[in-house]
Amino acid sequence: MEKVIAIDSELERQYHYADGAIFNVPEPKTVHVIADDRGVTHRVISRNGRTYRPERNWIGISWLPAAGEAPFVA
Template identity: 35%
Template sequence: MTNVEITTEVWREYRYANGDTYRIENPRSLWFKTDDRGDSHRVLDAEGVTHYPRRGWVAITWSAPSEPVSF
């Protein structure tokens, strides 16, 4: 897995085709990998909780006021 720091983000939100959303407050690092099913990733937040957004999201939005295009 490869780690990328995303401490400039205040929140990030994943959107799914069925209208579901998954929001992560205060993300700190993003870990990504490629496997036989395609790319996947995990996000570690400021509380030390690891999130694994389910596959199939169609859009992602985030707020990073100091670096709007931070990744």
């Protein structure tokens, strides 16, 4: 199963891990949420076209909305 969500209202997205590590995605445009037999993973496409794949097992996700944008879209 894959779901594509427009997140271009975000300036930045961060994935947080139990060991304190943070995976940062600047200027995200879309997130592809992919569920398979190992769980859920993401592919994030930035505005410049770069694809990011954060490691599974994040404990949280945070983001910073652009000025004037809603605090979240999904």
